[in-house]
Amino acid sequence: MADLRTPPGRAGRMRVSRSLDVARRGADLLDQKLRILRTEHERLVRADRAARERWHARLTEAETWLRRGLLLGGEEALTAPAAGHLTALEIGWASTMGVRHPRTAVCTIPELSPDTPPAENSALLLAETAYADAVRAAAESAAAHEAARAVGEELLKTRQRLRALRRQWIPRLESALARADAALEQAEHEDAVRRRWAAGSAGKTR
Template sequence: MAELRVPPGRAGRMRLRRSLEVARRGADLLDQKLRILRTRHEELLRAEHTARERWHERLREAELWLRRGLLLGGEEALETTASTPPAELETAWTSTMGVRHPRTASCVLPERGPDVLAPANTALFHAGAAYQEAVRAAAEYAAAGAAARAVGAELLATRQRVRALRRHWIPRLEAALAHADLALEQGEHEDAVRRRWAARGSRDDV
């Protein structure tokens, strides 16, 4: 927390009042941001959960078809399955309260070439298609998780800034302002007493 450096007198009190007003307004704005981030984070967490469930479901389906294919053709049936180029990931981005995060992610999967041998049995054919769906679901899950983490990190940072303002900085400014008001009031009272004594001394000299 920054150190308070306040000029003496009315100028210092005016600066404290401005600083306190700015701090309170900043805390209110951060509270609004916090509410928006919290709502959006909850939405993203739900989306991440849905994407994870969908990925697990697609993966289980693919593994089921693979086991069926292996039961029908044996492990040597996989030897006829040609390797394919890796999938390409495409990510669309968006932002929430200035936080950049993935909006969607999709996989571009290579098509089977005409000279590539077909799978040894129908089950392995279905397994290949199911694994492609699992890869697409995995990309969506990864994007949803990255978005939730990015917004969650900003949510935590914003909460910490609000707490610092509400619990530390604003109370320090309020205490400093109260002290400045008291010091000015005391100084004005002492000036008034000195003026009265000066006036009384002038009358006594006459």
């Protein structure tokens, strides 16, 4: 790692000192951000896991009712879905330490047209309701997963920036400041020697 080039004199030392103060304050702020992100990411990961489990449970339930309905009425018991009925998805957004991510996902499934033939048996009717619940759960799971991913990505970037500050930039600035202090001390010592020498030379000429 190359050393920083420090301008000579007190002005150079002051510049390095200010840069070091800024770097240290930046590291403190990144450390605070990292703690907040870590806490939020852990919460979002738990929410993601719970949402995924709910989705799988709803889907398993729907598939169970569908199999029962088909056993009772056969494949011909299924009716084709009505055309033109689209599911609407509304995403609510949130921000965590500047990271925009989904907060909620509300899935609206339109009601079937009055002309749609009713389910052949109660099992298929329950399957219809269960699949609607599974679709809603899938949307919530996708939103929870994306939120955990986005915050996790920012958590990783923040950790990398903090590590670079603490392990690279701050040590380089500290070394540069130490060199500047040593150079100033050496310069002051040499100046004092020259003054003593000049004073001694002036005394000998009297």
